[in-house]
Amino acid sequence: MEVVVASGKGGTGKTFLASNLSFYLKKEFGDVVAADADVEAPDLLVSLGGARQLFWKEDFYGTLRPIIDLESCVRCWRCVEACEYRAIFKGGNGPVIDYDKCEGLGTCALVCPVEAIGLEKTHTGIIYAAESNMGIPVVTGDLDLGQGSSGRLVYVLKEKAFKLALSKGAKYRVIDAAPGIGCPVISSIAGSDLLVVVVEPTPQSVKGAERLLKVSEILKVKAVAVVNKYDLNPNFARSLSKRLKVEVAGLIPYDDAVIKSYSSMVPLLEFRPDSKAAKATREVLNYIVEGWFK
Numbered sequence: 001m002e003v004v005v006a007s008g009k010g011g012t013g014k015t016f017l018a019s020n021l022s023f024y025l026k027k028e029f030g031d032v033v034a035a036d037a038d039v040e041a042p043d044l045l046v047s048l049g050g051a052r053q054l055f056w057k058e059d060f061y062g063t064l065r066p067i068i069d070l071e072s073c074v075r076c077w078r079c080v081e082a083c084e085y086r087a088i089f090k091g092g093n094g095p096v097i098d099y100d101k102c103e104g105l106g107t108c109a110l111v112c113p114v115e116a117i118g119l120e121k122t123h124t125g126i127i128y129a130a131e132s133n134m135g136i137p138v139v140t141g142d143l144d145l146g147q148g149s150s151g152r153l154v155y156v157l158k159e160k161a162f163k164l165a166l167s168k169g170a171k172y173r174v175i176d177a178a179p180g181i182g183c184p185v186i187s188s189i190a191g192s193d194l195l196v197v198v199v200e201p202t203p204q205s206v207k208g209a210e211r212l213l214k215v216s217e218i219l220k221v222k223a224v225a226v227v228n229k230y231d232l233n234p235n236f237a238r239s240l241s242k243r244l245k246v247e248v249a250g251l252i253p254y255d256d257a258v259i260k261s262y263s264s265m266v267p268l269l270e271f272r273p274d275s276k277a278a279k280a281t282r283e284v285l286n287y288i289v290e291g292w293f294k
Contacts, residue, residue, distance in 0.1 A: 001293060002162075002192040004037075004221075006177035006185055008208015012198045013228035016258060016268070017281070018176035019047035021196075022136050023267040024285045031170035034132075035161040036140040037154045037188040038178040039125060045140050049133025049265050055164075057128035060141070061121040062152040064104040070094045072116035079108035079117060103148065125153055129164055134267065137164055151183030158187070172293075181211050189216055194292055195223040199244070201230055201237035209244055224292055226284055229254040249291075250284035252277055 005018040018034070022044075025032040036044035045051055068079075073094045080088045080095055087101035088108055095108075109117040125143040132138050139161040141153050158175065165173050177188035189195055195216045199209040209225065216223045223246055230237035230251035241248040255277030261268040268278045 001171065001194070002158075002173045002175060003194045003196060003293075004175040004177050004188050004192045005196045005198060006188065006212055007179055007198045007205070008181065008210070008212040009205055010179035012179075012200050012205055013252070013258075014179065014198045015044055015047055015176055016262070017196065017198050017226060017228070018174055019044060020267045020269050020281055021285055021288075022048065022174045023134055023269055024282070025172045025174065025289075026134065026136050027269075028289075029171065031165075031168050032136060032172045032174060033161050033165040033168065033170045034136055034138045034174045034176065035157060036138065036176050037157060037184055038176060039141040039143040039150050039153050039157070039184060040178065042140045042142055044176040045130060045132055045138045046265055047262065048136050048138060048267065051130035051138075052133045053131040055129040055131065055137070057126060059123055060125045060127050060153055060156065062124035062156070063122040063148065064106055064119040065099065065122045066097055066102065066104070066106070066108050067118045067120050068095055068097065069116045069118070072114055074114055074116075076113060078111045078113065082107045082111045122147075124148075127153070127157055127160060129160065133265075134270070137168065137170075139164060150178075151187040154178075154184045154187035158191075180208070181215050185212070186215060186219075189221055190219050192221050194288075195221050196249075196288065197223055197225045197244075197246070198228050199225055199240060200228055201233035201240065206240065206243060213244060213246060222292070224249050224288060226288075227251045249287050250280065252280045252284060 007014045022034040036042040127141045129139045141157045178184045231253045257272040257275035261271035
């Protein structure tokens with residue numbers, strides 16, 4: 001079973017819940033594989049104590065970069081007309097590519113009548129797997145600075161996590177998604193069994209969660225919400241089930257112990273199991289596993 005933990009905005013406690021869910025499943029059921037799909041700012045492995053053993057590491061080439069042979073070019077400008085992103089424009093010696101706008105779809109090469117445009121694979125990032133100090137295998141990625149194709153990187157990363165889970169006989173996979181609803185988040189949710197939406201009791205967080213739930217509805221992935229730091233606005237927090245039109249699995253209070261557990265790189269359920277946030281988190285995870293892991 002694949003569970004995605006996501007939020008419509010950053011700072012809601014998404015990685016907090018994903019790391020503690022991974023630890024909870026490891027402790028209660030044995031093997032679990034976690035994956036950090038926030039490839040622009042990965043930190044799930046850090047939240048689980050850092051790496052104590054590297055399994056493998058590989059380069060990722062996820063973008064095609066068009067290269068124009070100006071000597072072969074006949075200046076028909078079909079490539080300029082075909083590019084939907086306006087990444088090619090007319091230059092004095094032939095077509096010129098603005099690589100900051102290019103999405104690497106290859107349409108320009110397809111329409112070129114003299115095959116003057118080739119496509120070259122570009123290094124986009126890295127993917128690696130390691131065992132954390134909590135004994136949990138984590139597959140994570142790191143997008144190169146300024147590169148796109150984060151959605152494609154997440155897609156491949158999830159495939160790697162699936163294969164690692166198969167090799168280890170792990171029944172559960174926990175995906176820590178990126179904030180927002182962009183390409184990497186869509187790739188994270190697609191094909192998963194359950195989406196856990198972490199939301200704060202603020203209008204901004206609710207707005208992001210609503211958009212995220214629309215994505216899950218389109219992708220036909222069932223969803224449940226968790227309200228983190230609910231005591232910042234208790235009355236508003238208790239109204240979120242009706243506002244979001246989704247079941248709320250539980251409420252987790254604000255607790256300084258969470259900050260200290262982050263600083264110590266130890267999940268809260270292990271670091272301070274008797275803290276108020278840890279007790280509430282355990283109740284929430286119990287409820288989700290018993291009611292939604294089917």
